[in-house]
Amino acid sequence: MTGQSDLRGLSKEAAALPPGADGVLCLDWFNGCRTPLMDGSLKGAFTGLALHHGPAHLYRSLLEASACGLRWIVELLRDGRVPVEQFVATGGLPHHNLLVVQVYADVLGAPIQVPPSTQGSALGAAILGALAGGAFSHSSAAIRAMATPRRGTSRVVKPQRAAARVYDKLYTEYRQLAEQFGPPSVAQKYRPRT
Numbered sequence: 001m002t003g004q005s006d007l008r009g010l011s012k013e014a015a016a017l018p019p020g021a022d023g024v025l026c027l028d029w030f031n032g033c034r035t036p037l038m039d040g041s042l043k044g045a046f047t048g049l050a051l052h053h054g055p056a057h058l059y060r061s062l063l064e065a066s067a068c069g070l071r072w073i074v075e076l077l078r079d080g081r082v083p084v085e086q087f088v089a090t091g092g093l094p095h096h097n098l099l100v101v102q103v104y105a106d107v108l109g110a111p112i113q114v115p116p117s118t119q120g121s122a123l124g125a126a127i128l129g130a131l132a133g134g135a136f137s138h139s140s141a142a143i144r145a146m147a148t149p150r151r152g153t154s155r156v157v158k159p160q161r162a163a164a165r166v167y168d169k170l171y172t173e174y175r176q177l178a179e180q181f182g183p184p185s186v187a188q189k190y191r192p193r194t
Contacts, residue, residue, distance in 0.1 A: 007097075013056035014063070015099045019106065019166040021061035023048040027177045028065035035069075036076050037182055045181060063100055064167070067107035068174035074108065087112040089157075090120025098157070106163040107171065114155045115147075123147055 014021075025047045032040030046058060074084050087110055094101045094114040105112045117123055127142045136142035 010056055010059050011097055011099050013054075014060035015102075017056060017060050019064070019103075019163040020170050021057045021064060022053065023050070024053055024057045024061040025170070025173055025177060026058070026061040026065035027174070027181055028062060028069055029181070033069075033178075033182065035073055037178075039183060042182060045177070047177065060099075060103075063103045064107065064170060065174060067104045067167075068171050070104065071107050071171055072175065072178075089114050090117070092118045101157045102160070102163075105157045105159045107167045109159050109164045109168075111156050111158045114157060116154060117147075 027045045027047075029042040030044040033042045034040065046061065049057075077084050087104070087108060089101050089104070089112050094112075095118050101112050101114060123146065127139070127146050130136055130142050130146065131139060136145065
């Protein structure tokens with residue numbers, strides 16, 4: 001079993017690698033592709049592996065693939081005229097692993113806000129509970145009262161231009177890999193923008 005110190009070390013090694021994980025590309029469908037392909041039977045893959053690649057390469061390419069998957073979802077939402085204008089990373093992970101948030105910001109080409117609370121889901125549930133219990137008449141009042149940071153401030157992770165350029169190319173490769181491994185009728189429908 002991997003301990004927290006092992007994961008910190010792996011993250012540190014992965015952060016030292018260049019964007020693109022030194023040629024390793026991941027298709028992150030190890031539990032299927034729930035969105036956008038809605039197919040839990042799809043399988044993931046790593047490509048571009050050579051003898052000099054190690055665990056940090058696989059880890060970084062997995063983070064990059066996850067971020068590419070999110071970018072695909074964001075593009076579909078925007079294509080469907082859903083305004084996606086801001087990104088907020090909640091929960092403990094953004095506080096414990098800045099590499100995850102930086103890779104996401106770089107792949108999305110957009111800043112990501114990290115609020116000071118490490119318990120975003122619990123806070124959201126408490127807000128809904130307070131609304132259901134009648135403590136507040138409107139959700140905005142509940143959010144202002146319960147979610148406004150009393151200490152600490154939100155951190156904003158901005159995309160790095162050089163990395164974002166690399167990830168634009170990597171994203172196209174990710175989508176091509178998805179097309180190759182996905183069901184033809186569905187994957188063709190979601191061709192990457194050129």
